[in-house]
Amino acid sequence: MHIGDLAAAAGVTIKAVRYYESQGLLKPRREPNGYRTYSAEDVVVVREVKALLSLGLTAEQTYPFIECLRAGNDRADVCPASLTAYRTRIAEVDRWIAELTELRAKLADLLTDAENWRTKV
Amino acid sequence: MHIGDLAAAAGVTIKAVRYYESQGLLKPRREPNGYRTYSAEDVVVVREVKALLSLGLTAEQTYPFIECLRAGNDRADVCPASLTAYRTRIAEVDRWIAELTELRAKLADLLTDAENWRTKV
DNA sequence: CTTGACCTTGACCCTGGGGGCAGGGTTTAG
DNA sequence: CTAAACCCTGCCCCCAGGGTCAAGGTCAAG
Numbered sequence: 001m002h003i004g005d006l007a008a009a010a011g012v013t014i015k016a017v018r019y020y021e022s023q024g025l026l027k028p029r030r031e032p033n034g035y036r037t038y039s040a041e042d043v044v045v046v047r048e049v050k051a052l053l054s055l056g057l058t059a060e061q062t063y064p065f066i067e068c069l070r071a072g073n074d075r076a077d078v079c080p081a082s083l084t085a086y087r088t089r090i091a092e093v094d095r096w097i098a099e100l101t102e103l104r105a106k107l108a109d110l111l112t113d114a115e116n117w118r119t120k121v
Numbered sequence: 122m123h124i125g126d127l128a129a130a131a132g133v134t135i136k137a138v139r140y141y142e143s144q145g146l147l148k149p150r151r152e153p154n155g156y157r158t159y160s161a162e163d164v165v166v167v168r169e170v171k172a173l174l175s176l177g178l179t180a181e182q183t184y185p186f187i188e189c190l191r192a193g194n195d196r197a198d199v200c201p202a203s204l205t206a207y208r209t210r211i212a213e214v215d216r217w218i219a220e221l222t223e224l225r226a227k228l229a230d231l232l233t234d235a236e237n238w239r240t241k242v
Numbered sequence: 243c244t245t246g247a248c249c250t251t252g253a254c255c256c257t258g259g260g261g262g263c264a265g266g267g268t269t270t271a272g
Numbered sequence: 273c274t275a276a277a278c279c280c281t282g283c284c285c286c287c288a289g290g291g292t293c294a295a296g297g298t299c300a301a302g
Contacts, residue, residue, distance in 0.1 A: 089228055
């Protein structure tokens with residue numbers, strides 16, 4: 001299959017597929033005319049990458065999952081490295097939420113302050 | 122004062138000062154040799170921009186605050202436009218927190234799932 | 243006068259995950 | 273034969289600057 005077929009089958013854009021390749025996540029063969037050729041397995045890989053990116057992982061962080069798939073597993077997240085990646089990401093998200101919560105409080109304080117200052121004057 | 126003095130006084134890098142200028146937040150005069158010259162007021166502006174950026178506003182969103190300062194106010198956030206900007210930003214942060222919370226739950230589910238699958242097999 | 247230290251200038255490439263466009267080659271259907 | 277649909281590479285854009293470069297200005301000491 002060509003890049004357009006893969007993109008359609010996996011639900012991403014052609015641009016995204018080429019980007020994944022530039023990040024080393026795909027290594028398609030080339031036809032004599034230069035067109036990229038993909039296998040059915042690549043569809044699974046692209047779907048997985050898409051799902052992981054939507055969870056906020058970076059392209060680089062999807063590596064262990066793809067390796068897990070390539071190693072012959074049905075699921076990308078059953079390898080120890082994948083579990084570690086999940087836990088790392090959860091910790092990141094928790095830190096983010098904590099920071100944003102703090103930020104929210106700061107903003108609310110500033111707003112209250114500014115409002116009070118206005119009514120005072 | 123020159124750009125280095127301004128940067129030191131406001132606690133930012135020279136690079137940041139030039140970036141603020143490129144975003145239209147500063148308009149320094151130039152000496153005959155091309156050096157930028159800043160006033161004491163600019164220190165206040167840069168400090169304000171720095172503070173607002175650290176609250177997650179974009180450079181563009183700091184515009185109303187700077188205008189408020191330039192209009193002669195002691196505080197940048199006492200103008201109506203500033204209050205609106207605060208409220209907008211708070212709403213953004215709230216949306217972010219909600220999304221991240223949802224994401225966190227998804228990740229936790231996936232992790233649990235993957236762990237259970239492993240013990241099952 | 244010259245050296246060195248320190249300051250400034252503009253200009254270039256980099257970040258992440260692609261979007262958008264240009265300009266061209268290829269393939270397939272009518 | 274031609275048009276549509278597909279593919280290729282390559283360049284610029286986002287955001288808030290960071291890093292580095294090559295050049296030139298300024299001021300003091302020697």
